[in-house]
Amino acid sequence: MSIDKTKENLKELIADEGNRVIALSGKWGTGKSYLWKSVQEDAGLDSVKDALYISLFGIRDISQLKVKLVQGALADPNGSGKIMQWINDSWQRWGKPLRALKANASDVIDELALLAVPKILNERFIVLDDIERKHDKLDISEVMGFIDEYTQKHKARFLLILNSDQLADKTMWDTLREKIIDYEVVLNTSPEEAFLIALEAHPCVYAPSVSDAVKKCSITNIRIIQKIIRAVNRLLANRGVLNDATLARVIPSTVLLGAIHYRGIPDGPDAKFVLSFNIDSHQQAKEFKGKMGADRTQRDRLEDQWALLMGRLNIPNCDEFEAVANSFFETGLIEEGKLKFVIDRYVAEAMADSTRQRVEDFIYKITWNPEISDHELLLQAEALIPEMHTMDPYYLTSVHATVSQLPEGKPVAERMIERWLENYREHETSRFEGDYILNRGLHPKIAEEFEADKARIYPALSLLDVCKRVEQKGNPEDRDEKTMKLSTPEQFENEIRALSGKDLQTFMMKNFEFYSNRERFAYPFGMAMENFVLACRTICKKNDDLKRANLIRHLFDRYASSSDLLDESGLPATPLEATRNRLKQH
Template identity: 40%
Template sequence: MSLKSTKEQLIQLLADKDNKVIALSGKWGTGKSHMWDEVKKSSADVDVQNALYASLFGLSTIEQIKIKLLQSAVPSMKANPHLWKSATEVYKTGVKALEGVHKSLGALNDIGLIFAPAMLNNKIIVLDDLERKHERLNIDEVLGFIDEFTQQHDSRFVLILNSDKLDQRKIWDTFREKVIDEELRLNTSTEEAFKIAVGLSPSKYEATIQCSVELCKLTNIRVIQKIIKAINRILGNREDLSEAVLYRVIPSTVLLAAIHYKGIDDGPDFDFVLSQGSDRDWSVLHDKKVEETEESKRKSKWKLLTTELGIRGCDDFELVVIEYLESGLFDVSMVTAIVDRYIAEEDALEARNACNKFLERLAWDYRMNEAQLLEEAALVVAKAHLLDPYMVSSLHENITEIPGGQQIADAAVAGWIEAFRARNLEEAELNNFFNRKIHHLIESEFNNINNKAQVKTTILDACFYVAKNSAWGARQELAFKSATIQDIESIILNSGISDLKFFMFKMLDMCIHRKTYESYLNPCSFFL
């Protein structure tokens, strides 16, 4: 039952005095204790208002439970001076009488336990966190205590527990038949859980977070609250975040945080999320001839989730989020720079969102015929130049699969290449950290630019790069290996004083440390 209907049922069960023991079970973090607090605060029943509460978390003896309940009784007794005075007099008289029998009893801090039956008599007693009790406290002892107080002291009990995590299932099932009168199982909806969580931890990004939380089917209030806090900290109180930017950063943050905080049963791991759109993307359909395995079914389920969330690729932002979740620390300036980049590229983000929506409709909207799909594809292709090279490659691949879509798909790649060339870049790095698929024509464009940049790289440029980065790449190595005596003479004759000094000192360093450098250099030019 949902939170609302379970709450109504619990109120009805409490109104029936014949229900001595009511069990309220459900998954961890779904609001069982929260619901009890609401029932107690809103009840007009005096017995419910004065109910005693004890969490069994870490308790190892029945005596500790009784002490917790007696402590719970103190506020209500203080609110009733007559009742408090009577209890105090009974306590003092009892201690004095017992001291007369045995002096050592007066030194006991828990002497009030002797009067626990009288103080707990005819009370509603709530025992929470039964599954988190200490291992030394057996469940049969707890249920024996319940049986004693219901039979001999007219007490009533509400047991709150996560029955899925309860040990000693056989004992629990046996005593449930003998002790418990009614049992309610709480199945909190995602909407109910989010409403409670956002009430405890408000966020200006509430609407976008809720959408992603519902797609992840999260019902653990504590986990949702942690996710909201993580997003609030990562994004801060920025007022300049558009819907397109929020759609880019929040879904992946919700999913990664849900994974970290164990909020998804049998959910994906970080590596699966980071692999989206790459060659490692486990969404690749397996061979139809190969029997489907449990592992492939799980990955298909995970892929469906990431697709629904609109996560088709990851970048530095997801890496920053994971670092924060694992360490509790993150570089504020780095997050700011990434989000600022998203804001500056808002048109590109909107184009990305349009592309994601089209791909979603292509996969799921069976009502659209091929002509309608191609018509929508043409609208997306018109903005293909704003997409990153990996997304436009994916767009091309998907449109090609539509009968008659080859020309539109090719137009997407051609439009992207035309815009790319118009930027007149001297060099361009793919930075394909996640090894994502890329169209061969787009890859050729990057290779052409970098090949031209390679030709323009002089050994002076290479020296500056090595000095700055304490390392070199293929471009610098090729510049050193291809350098001739004439190239070195040209730099010496044509460089300014500052560059000449730097270059000569670097050449001397290479000569002194010849063994370190000789495998990377042209020996005919450097080591004559």
């Protein structure tokens, strides 16, 4: 039953004074106290407007309950004067005898309060809340006796409010219902109603998105929803207006993790399941178990239900945001840097997707809507310029080519490129894409910008740098390959002549390794190995640095072949080779 229907039903029952004891039951946090206050405000009976409201939480005995009722009555400005007068009169009459019996002055006051109870509760409307949270020492039969006494002797009326899902002893409620309750109303608050009540105390600019997620999670506990709304407000504070795609990415996860943390979903998933969830992996694991004929466990069935919930919330997988949000619920602290980074990324991705869709619609019109004039198409292209910075540079290159084909389209296409470059240059962190991907073309201005950016961030490597990097990493990377492909015999010669010690050893031994495995390195390094040999041949032929030349000859004898130092005519490239050949002839 919805709150509105329950309210009307409860008002009718209260209006009938023949109903001495009425019960309002429902799950914890679903708005029973809220409903009572609403009924009380609209009540036509003064007794209902002036009703005494007492929570039985922790109350140990009936005497303590009566003292609480007196305290509640004293808090009422309309009736406290008469009650105080009665207590004062009783003090004059009973104070001295009670002081003789009680050592503690507060005990005397409590006794006087107890004497005042029949007078105070006469014909009063009394609300007893949290009956299921009474102290174990307070027996339910005592509560029943108290209610029966004051309804019969003092014409009091009672409204009992109880959380039906938190009863430790179900027979207690059955006994109350059977013995003393005239009518019972059960409140079944819907998630939508619970959210609207929670929203009254905690406004939220993202209310529609939060409400939708609350409904999909079937959360009806108003207190939990209020905590979730506060969490959303904190996580998204000062974020400005977020687009729908970003909200769809962050709100459902926040609501779900909040509901898990505050235990708002019966038999719901745990945070570990959510943080590691991937719909494809879940489905593959399920199919694999089915093929293997494995018995399905209770956990398997629960995880299937949880996966369906993730599907309703449109959460196919989780990433950094869920980790940050879950950390917030567990610690109360926000990792602001990580949160800003991931939300900014969601915003940028959503904007890029929106722009790409608009661009694709525009290109479709060029091809399939010949009735649209070139002038109108040009105007539509100009309207896209402010958003072109979100485009992938390769896709932008393709769009540039298409727009350039329109009459007078070249200047517009160039402004698209310039807008992209302006945004690219504004960012401190480089985003260059590297060499062409899958042979896709890249506009020359963008390619030039990328090369300049790479040169700034990654200064040119020396040939020795390449040898050291490959020795350390095992395989050459793009920069290593490019350096070797662009190398010349003169560069190798200069490097060999300039190096000494450990650097010379590393350089020579690594290049002999490349040369010995030239079939493997021919593609990534191009002519680099041949250039190395030419450089060595030149140094030996000039023989102007005898020790370095002899070192090269020795290394070729050991790690390659001395014949590799012969020149193109087949003549010995060095005096040493000529001497060896003459000795062989004799």
